[in-house]
Amino acid sequence: MQIIADILMGMATLGAAIYCFVLARRLKRFNQLESGMGGAIAVLSAQVDDMTKALNRAQATAAGSAQQLGTVTERAEQAAQRLEIMLASLHDLSEEETEARRHRTVRRRTRSTDLEAAE
Incomplete structure (x- = not known):
């Protein structure tokens, strides 16, 4: 029984080592500044x-x-x-105030005598 436990423990250790190796490679590629995610x-x-x-x-x-x-x-x-x-x-x-304030224009007719005097 002790041998089986040691074999299982060794296999678990080997599996953990492989897992750590794979993670280390991924992390290295992730951090590369030129081509990776870095x-x-x-x-x-x-x-x-x-x-x-x-x-x-x-x-x-x-x-x-x-x-x-x-x-x-x-x-x-x-x-x-x-x-x-x-x-x-x-x-x-x-x-009423507005009517009183309106300016009224008065047109004067020109007389013909005024025109003759101006000439």
């Missing part, structure tokens, strides 16, 4: 850094644009309030 990971890492920098620039630009938009919106709201006040003051005027 190279892909290095390229992706560089791309992530570039995208992070681009994102930071885009956020800074967006913040500046938001500030400018806020300023322009505030100016537009102030102008709209002034226009509302002007329109309200126009509606307060009565029609």
